[in-house]
Amino acid sequence: MQGMRALLFISRKKEHFTMTRRPLILLFAITLLACFIVAQPALAADGAATYKAKCAACHGPEGQGKVGPALKGTSLSADQIADFLTKGDDAKKAPHKKPMSGLSADDAKAVADYVKGLK
Numbered sequence: 001m002q003g004m005r006a007l008l009f010i011s012r013k014k015e016h017f018t019m020t021r022r023p024l025i026l027l028f029a030i031t032l033l034a035c036f037i038v039a040q041p042a043l044a045a046d047g048a049a050t051y052k053a054k055c056a057a058c059h060g061p062e063g064q065g066k067v068g069p070a071l072k073g074t075s076l077s078a079d080q081i082a083d084f085l086t087k088g089d090d091a092k093k094a095p096h097k098k099p100m101s102g103l104s105a106d107d108a109k110a111v112a113d114y115v116k117g118l119k
């Protein structure tokens, strides 16, 4: 009987713990979710806008290729593309012999991710 009481006491304490913490945990989860929702389109738009402004003329609006080769389905990784854009490659033809002008490292990463997402 004594043991029963102790058990009841413990379970009641536990209940109290979860009841008081739950709103805080919920608030934290909602804040985290809100951050993701806000940040995601901003990141995607960035790469898309850079692609439209600086790449589409040569590689086609859908990455299907034009003056430059098709980029959709490229075997290069996003990191390789970003690297290629920020450093240039002497073995490649213009404009990629030199680093792309006006392209920050963040822009390069965003546009590389965008290129990898082209289908």
Ligand code: HEC
Pocket (backbone or CB within 6 Å): 050, 051, 054, 055, 056, 057, 058, 059, 067, 068, 069, 071, 074, 075, 076, 081, 084, 085, 091, 092, 093, 094, 095, 096, 100, 103, 111, 112, 115
């Ligand atoms: C003035 C035209 C032009 C512009 C602007 C341009 N490219 Fe290119 N791109 C080319 C040409 C031409 C090649 C082929 C170079 C070669 O093979 O020597 C190429 C090659 C590439 C390759 C290598 C493809 C492969 O499979 O080897 C990638 C990746 C690439 N471009 C990405 C981009 C991105 C991203 C942008 C925008 C930031 C961009 N390019 C802007 C003309 C352009």
